[in-house]
Amino acid sequence: MSSSLKKKSKTSPRLTREQRLFEAIRRAYGGHLSGSAPGADGPPDFEFAFHMTDWIEDFDQLKRMYDAPEAYTRQQWREALFGFLIHVSGHMLRAAELTDTLSDPFDVMERCRKTANVRLPSSRKRKSA
Helix, strand or coil: CCHHHCCCCCCCCCCCHHHHHHHHHHHHHCCCCCCCCCECCECHHHHHHHHHHCCHHHHHHHHHHHHCHHHCCHHHHHHHHHHHHHHHHHHHHHHHHHCCCCCCCCCHHHHHHHHHCCCCCCCCCCCCC
16 A cells, blocks of 8 residues: 555554544544534534544444345345434534534425425525536
């Protein structure tokens, strides 16, 4: 492996994979919105890392299933897929909000407003690059 492609690691090898991921994501966020105040889950970089890692076990399970789809039953697929969607969707929305990248290209929020007949925050659409 080329020296320019080697991974840089400043974390202790005793940290778990989840802890290393959390720290890498927290550093990547790096005060993206440096003036933002702490939220309900703590400082913005910690909150962002939390929302990007809390569902890692769901992701790992889905990855195993994607690697060997025939090894799982229909019920196992249903539980993994819907469990993933239920757990991850809220985390992704909050992470996107923290980074000011929230978008709704499929007008899901508008359909939810109509179906639930409640007032939800308006989504900001972003043009695709």
